[in-house]
Amino acid sequence: MSSAAQKLQLNPVSPENLLDPTPLYQVLRHNVPVYWSDAVNAWFLTRYDDVVASFRDPRLSADRVGFFEAQLQGLNLEAIRKFVDTFRRQMVQKDGMEHLRQRRQVSPSFSPQALDVWRPIIRRIADSLVDRVQDWRRMELVREIAYPLPQLVIAELLGIPAEDRERFCGWSKPIAEFSAPTANSDRLEVARRANTAVEEFSEYLTRVIAERRQAPGRDVLSRMIQAGGMSDEELVANAILMLFAGHTTTTDQISNLFHELLMHPEQFQKLREDRGLIPSAVEESIRFRPAVPSILRIAKETFQLRGRTIRKGDMVFLMLGAANRDPEVFPDAERFDITRDHVHQKHVSFGFGAHHCLGSGVARRELEIILEVMLDRMPGLRLEEGHLPEHKCHHLTFRGFDSLRVRW
Incomplete structure (x- = not known):
């Protein structure tokens, strides 16, 4: 192992590596691309080819319910029984044909053509959020923009009435909070x-689904019901998945997007001069800085990878x-290069x-539209002096910002 690897603390969940994992990524990719961490009791794969191959590998399962149950080891599992039962029914926990069966019921609503219908609605929501803060000349971007935007978009997608959105x-x-707990939180x-x-x-x-069966609308939940391939319990579980996954990750990615642009003013200036770079800036x-820097799989059998033995049940x-x-x-x-060939x-x-994330198309449209709106209406956007961004980096699964103060 190189001297750089020997000097670097290889614990993936050390405060230093959670704050800035880049040096760890580099050392592991170069020296131990299949790395066992005693601190996490899990394997870490860091090379692109291995990660892509692992998504295809039937020996690695997406069923991670046991991981969440393990977080409550020694405590009363009945405290989270409803959560676990619901989580177990979600398509992201399924493998093979069972995963495909559920995904087929949902995917038509997330095709590019179907999602483009929602662009004006996303634009309206983005404009309304900016309307509220326009005259302030400064704001905390996570609280005012990044946090509410995905929630309101998902509420529209599912057809949640305005009076129920709070x-x-x-x-x-x-x-x-349970899916990515802080270090000192009370687990129970x-x-x-x-x-x-x-x-x-x-x-x-459950009440909404019963109503939509009688009077379906044009929303995603109505289309899922009309597809007819899911039980009510599966419909509920996957609607909760859309709320949680679509909200948390997109909130973080919005803050990551603006942070990188504001930290790279020459890139931001290119974007101001050429709006055609908006999709590329979002992809970069x-x-x-992905909102989800890692994803967990569970070994269904023992196998070898780059000379290391991954055993059945390993994370x-x-x-x-x-x-x-x-x-x-x-x-x-x-x-960071917004002109990169993506x-x-x-x-x-x-x-x-x-x-592949079914909601990626929604997230991309939210990111592109809020970026366009803020370029139009806050041309002098910059970080507020004297207020350092507060990183959200206490867990392997999610990465973003708790606070990002800006002015214009």
Whole structure:
């Protein structure tokens, strides 16, 4: 192992590596691309080719329910029974034909053509959020823009009435807190709050589904019901998945996008001069600083990878953030470049293959539209002096900002 690797603390969840994992990514890719961490009791894969191959590998399962149950080891599992039962029914926990069966019921609503119908609605929501803060001349971007935008978009997609949206938005936070707990949190209390949120949301959605069966609309939930391939329990579980996954990750990616542009003013200026670069700028932010830097798989059998023995039941983290900066795939990978060729150099931030994120099209449209709106209406956007960004980096799964203060 190189001297750089020997000097670097290889614990993936050390405060230093959570704050800035880039040096760790580089050392692991070069020296131990299949790395066992005693600190996490899991394997870490950091090379692009290995990550892509692992998404295809039937020996690695997407069923991670046991991982969440393990977070409550030694505590009363009944405290989170509803959460676990709902989580188990979601398509992201399924493999093979069972995953395909559920995905087929949902995917027509997320085709490019179907999603383009929602562009004016996303634009209206983005404009309304900017309208509220326009005259302030400064704001905390996460609270005012990044956090509410995805929630409101998902509420529109699912056809949640305006009077119910405050409750709808309130259910997302405790679910996210349990899925990525802070180091010093009370595990049992966090679990109970998440379980309560899932119980309340499930009761609400059950009523909505019954109503939509009688009077379907044009929303995604109505289309899922009309597809006819899911039970009510599966419909509820996957609607909760859309709220949680679509809200938490897109919130983080919006903050990541603006942080990188504001930290690279020469890139931001290119964007101001050429709006045609907006899609490319969005893709580069997703590659360079993904909201989900890793995704977990569970070994279904024992097998060898690069001379290392991965045993049945082992946890395997596919390090998307590391794969996205693999110099064998991305030239000058450590440079943030909004003109990068993303057609031939595809990042894996949304996964790969059968488990490619179904909501990626929604997220891309939200990112592109909010960027366009803020370029139009806040041309002097910059970081506010004297207020350092507050990183959200306490967990392997999610990465963004708790606070990003800007002015214009």
